[in-house]
Amino acid sequence: MRHFYNDLSIVLGGAAGQGVQTVEAILMAVLKREGYQVFACKEYMSRVRGGSNSTEVRLSSKKHRSYVRRIDFLFAMDGNVVAHLSDRMSDKTIVFGERERIKESPDLPHFVDTPMTKFANEVGNPIFANTVAVGVILGILGAEETVFHAYLREFFARKGEEVVEKNIEAAKKGFRFGKNIAYQEDIEIGLPRDEKYTKELLIDGHTALGLGAIAGGCDFISSYPMSPGTGVLTFLAEKGGEFGVVVDQAEDEISAINMALGASYAGARAMVSTSGGGFDLMQEGMSLAGIIETPIVVHIGMRPGPATGLPTKTEQADLNLALYAGHGEFPRAIYAPGTPEEGIAMMSRAFDTADRYQIPVFMLSDQYFLDSLSGISESSIALSRPKKHIVETGADYARYRLTKDGISPRGIPGWGQGIVKVDSDEHDETGHITESYEIREKMMEKRMKRLSAMAKDAVMPTEMDNYADAEIAVVSWGSNRSVLDESLGAVRSKKLGGLHFAQVYPINPKVKDLLKGKKIIVVENNHRGQFADLLVRELGVKISKRILKSTGEPFAVEELVDTFKQYA
Amino acid sequence: MPETGKKNFDMPHGTDIAWCPACGNFPLLNVVKQTLSELGLDPKDLVLVSGIGQAAKTPQYVNANMFNGLHGRALPAAVGIKLANRNLTVVAESGDGDMYGEGGNHLTHTIRRNPDITNIVHNNMIYGLTKGQASPTSSLGLRNPIQPNGVVVDPFNPMAVAVALDASFVARANIGDILQTKAILKQALEWKGYALVDVFQPCVVFNKVNTYEWFKEHTYYLPDDYDPTDRQAAFAKACETEKMPLGILYKHERPIYEDELGIKADTPLYRQELDTEKLEALMKSFV
Numbered sequence A: 001m002r003h004f005y006n007d008l009s010i011v012l013g014g015a016a017g018q019g020v021q022t023v024e025a026i027l028m029a030v031l032k033r034e035g036y037q038v039f040a041c042k043e044y045m046s047r048v049r050g051g052s053n054s055t056e057v058r059l060s061s062k063k064h065r066s067y068v069r070r071i072d073f074l075f076a077m078d079g080n081v082v083a084h085l086s087d088r089m090s091d092k093t094i095v096f097g098e099r100e101r102i103k104e105s106p107d108l109p110h111f112v113d114t115p116m117t118k119f120a121n122e123v124g125n126p127i128f129a130n131t132v133a134v135g136v137i138l139g140i141l142g143a144e145e146t147v148f149h150a151y152l153r154e155f156f157a158r159k160g161e162e163v164v165e166k167n168i169e170a171a172k173k174g175f176r177f178g179k180n181i182a183y184q185e186d187i188e189i190g191l192p193r194d195e196k197y198t199k200e201l202l203i204d205g206h207t208a209l210g211l212g213a214i215a216g217g218c219d220f221i222s223s224y225p226m227s228p229g230t231g232v233l234t235f236l237a238e239k240g241g242e243f244g245v246v247v248d249q250a251e252d253e254i255s256a257i258n259m260a261l262g263a264s265y266a267g268a269r270a271m272v273s274t275s276g277g278g279f280d281l282m283q284e285g286m287s288l289a290g291i292i293e294t295p296i297v298v299h300i301g302m303r304p305g306p307a308t309g310l311p312t313k314t315e316q317a318d319l320n321l322a323l324y325a326g327h328g329e330f331p332r333a334i335y336a337p338g339t340p341e342e343g344i345a346m347m348s349r350a351f352d353t354a355d356r357y358q359i360p361v362f363m364l365s366d367q368y369f370l371d372s373l374s375g376i377s378e379s380s381i382a383l384s385r386p387k388k389h390i391v392e393t394g395a396d397y398a399r400y401r402l403t404k405d406g407i408s409p410r411g412i413p414g415w416g417q418g419i420v421k422v423d424s425d426e427h428d429e430t431g432h433i434t435e436s437y438e439i440r441e442k443m444m445e446k447r448m449k450r451l452s453a454m455a456k457d458a459v460m461p462t463e464m465d466n467y468a469d470a471e472i473a474v475v476s477w478g479s480n481r482s483v484l485d486e487s488l489g490a491v492r493s494k495k496l497g498g499l500h501f502a503q504v505y506p507i508n509p510k511v512k513d514l515l516k517g518k519k520i521i522v523v524e525n526n527h528r529g530q531f532a533d534l535l536v537r538e539l540g541v542k543i544s545k546r547i548l549k550s551t552g553e554p555f556a557v558e559e560l561v562d563t564f565k566q567y568a
Numbered sequence B: 001m002p003e004t005g006k007k008n009f010d011m012p013h014g015t016d017i018a019w020c021p022a023c024g025n026f027p028l029l030n031v032v033k034q035t036l037s038e039l040g041l042d043p044k045d046l047v048l049v050s051g052i053g054q055a056a057k058t059p060q061y062v063n064a065n066m067f068n069g070l071h072g073r074a075l076p077a078a079v080g081i082k083l084a085n086r087n088l089t090v091v092a093e094s095g096d097g098d099m100y101g102e103g104g105n106h107l108t109h110t111i112r113r114n115p116d117i118t119n120i121v122h123n124n125m126i127y128g129l130t131k132g133q134a135s136p137t138s139s140l141g142l143r144n145p146i147q148p149n150g151v152v153v154d155p156f157n158p159m160a161v162a163v164a165l166d167a168s169f170v171a172r173a174n175i176g177d178i179l180q181t182k183a184i185l186k187q188a189l190e191w192k193g194y195a196l197v198d199v200f201q202p203c204v205v206f207n208k209v210n211t212y213e214w215f216k217e218h219t220y221y222l223p224d225d226y227d228p229t230d231r232q233a234a235f236a237k238a239c240e241t242e243k244m245p246l247g248i249l250y251k252h253e254r255p256i257y258e259d260e261l262g263i264k265a266d267t268p269l270y271r272q273e274l275d276t277e278k279l280e281a282l283m284k285s286f287v
Helices: A020-033 A081-088 A116-123 A126-141 A145-155 A161-184 A205-215 A230-239 A253-265 A276-292 A319-324 A340-357 A367-371 A437-448 A450-457 A478-491 A511-515 A530-539 A557-565 B025-038 B055-061 B074-084 B096-102 B104-113 B158-164 B178-190 B212-217 B231-238 B276-284
Strands: A002-004 A007-016 A038-043 A050-060 A073-076 A094-097 A111-113 A187-189 A201-204 A220-223 A246-249 A270-274 A296-302 A333-335 A360-366 A373-376 A391-393 A411-416 A421-423 A462-464 A472-477 A496-501 A503-505 A519-524 A545-548 B046-050 B065-068 B089-095 B118-123 B169-174 B195-200 B219-221 B244-251
Touching: A007 A020, A007 A081, A020 A038, A020 A050, A020 A126, A020 A145, A020 A201, A020 A373, A038 A367, A050 A081, A073 A081, A073 A126, A081 A094, A116 A126, A116 A161, A126 A145, A126 A161, A126 A187, A145 A161, A161 A187, A201 A205, A205 A230, A205 A340, A205 A360, A205 A367, A205 B276, A220 A230, A220 A253, A220 B074, A230 A246, A230 A270, A230 A296, A246 A253, A246 B074, A253 A270, A253 A276, A253 A296, A253 B074, A253 B104, A270 A276, A276 A296, A276 A319, A276 A360, A276 A421, A296 A319, A296 A340, A296 A367, A319 A333, A319 A360, A319 A503, A319 A530, A333 A340, A340 A360, A340 A373, A340 A450, A360 A367, A360 A478, A367 A478, A437 A450, A462 A478, A472 A478, A472 A530, A478 A496, A478 A519, A478 A557, A503 A530, A511 A530, A519 A530, B025 B055, B025 B118, B025 B178, B046 B055, B046 B074, B055 B065, B055 B089, B055 B096, B055 B118, B065 B074, B074 B089, B074 B096, B074 B104, B089 B096, B096 B104, B096 B118, B096 B158, B104 B158, B118 B178, B158 B169, B158 B195, B158 B231, B158 B244, B169 B178, B178 B195, B178 B244, B212 B219, B231 B244
Parallel strands: A002 A187, A007 A073, A073 A094, A094 A111, A220 A246, A220 A270, A270 A296, A296 A360, A333 A360, A391 A411, A421 B065, A472 A496, A472 A519, A519 A545, B046 B065, B046 B089, B089 B118, B118 B195, B169 B195, B219 B244
Antiparallel strands: A007 A050, A038 A050, A038 A373, A201 A373, A333 A503, A462 A496, B169 B244
């Protein structure tokens, strides 16, 4: 007898192009409609066909939104899946697949011969195997078949009535099979379902950042496609039209950032989206944004480098890149959200920060964050109309007027009676080129002094698990928020408290008090501990332990739990 | 426009100009300012965009909005400005190294996009600011500090490349002839779409070969009966290198990028407000 009351991990594996993503999309949508609390993350290879890709779908009683290595049910859509995922399987893993395709099947302790292709062929085409697979899972779960069918009707509506009916037929066959298997194998699923989850928004990181950009007033994006940064560009191309977002696919990243800066100079709220390698090319633009004091939001969807690295995997190794990008000294801000809610909020905030301080702002995400899908409640999103930090110019306008706080009122060409000159050369208050040491000093001072106000404004980290009383601060940033939260919850030690940073630079000076008297452990997805280094640099703290991973995979709950136990 | 008439694009008297005495940039600066003024343009609705180099300093010496960006990147910035506010007149002006060397990829793709901007290239066939190295348009054999035995690669032919890419407006001028240069610039500025004007000018300090006299001897004006809409003929003309044609080589009215992207003149992006109701509806679509 196997029962699942709190947590179930279903992994769907197959070759690229085989439809694993379709299965995931349908399954996640139906499970959410059925009132389950769901999370999905995926790993895939850098190829369009073949290879071995997998998606993990988690159902849980608590809001668990992190990757677990454990596989309860494995749906193997092709022969390579078992070998690819064998190190994540245990005696308890139940493998569903077709006996003739899975050569390891005789050796698997729990193998369920699942005739997906046979059922699909009975309906008329092997393509229906994906729908059969969803049916089997929902049958095992004992889901509402009507909800499933209604969703299939919507999903396949564009393809015509015949396709809809055949999918439903395939779904029924799978569902019936799943129900029988649950009975035969004595599988009991008692995961809680709640009406409120059916009303949640089901979004991934790309969508969260895209929505956040629109919420932040973004109306211009110019970019060159590069995984995993492309999703935000695609989102804005698809959904941004009705918000007046201008989308340009640039000839290269250099053009992208210079175009975005041109647009921003003329009053757009502009962004670029790329990955580390693409951003390498944009660095001159960062420096330009720094001296011309023109706002821009730069999204870097991180993946493992150097160079081409692992194009479709995950890593957090571009923090230093963002921190030090561009020659010369100028202020910048860096955000790194850990959940879709934070993604929307931080992206929207990034546009405000860029405009308010007239600086370049980074949004650091990674493949794991971007490709993870979960439900969020609408009430968690606070929307307000973005404030525009621009002024109508008078006839005597000077773009770089020296002010107390270093922020000159930002005029734009064509609005008002003034002339707006921005200059990559050092310049005087009117934007005219200068080589005066005296003016240079004043301008450096003016640009850099914004940093202290930005630091005071910086988002405070989120405290988790009785942080105030804990002896050890376990620090995460970016996509590790949920895995830290869940792992600390599982370890349940009063000694450990989590501290998650959604803004990594500048660091709010109040953070120093928050860390006072605590040992510090930093968890991050890179080889050296770049954020740990930054904490040392900024706050002068000592780091007791760096928990690092740079294999290209995200941290799994199990590995952090094992590590945290040593400190509990 | 106020009734006082033409706008003055002159900078305040006493503005320090960083060019060498007798530089070909001076007459071009004057011609550009006169042309803008004669066309009745207003400095506050005009943006001059440049990269880096001696020619790229031109916008510093014009009383108008300015985006003096990075080496080679005038065109992307100019396109961004035009897309953000198409009511602005946008002129990208820089030198041959900036536009044809460092910014070569942007030239290619800006021509493809065809935004309604004017691109003026000061072509003196040499690098001035960095002191006399070869530019992409330097002639074969030109001796310079990096190729002491002379340039060994063929010069870049911007006219032929532009015609090959079906650029909307392709012209060449010689700053030795102020009146004709002004006439060509006027047509380029009035043209709807991307207009390239390559302007021959001498570098009196570093280029002792391509002088005022040399440009005069090696150029001729296209005859009155020349048909600039004939692309094949334009390409043939563009490929002439012994004596190079001046005037409008090629014209082709093509859809402009702003229109293709559906950008409206009545809402420049700075006036755009977020429709939060629409955003809520978009969010709900993910339920």
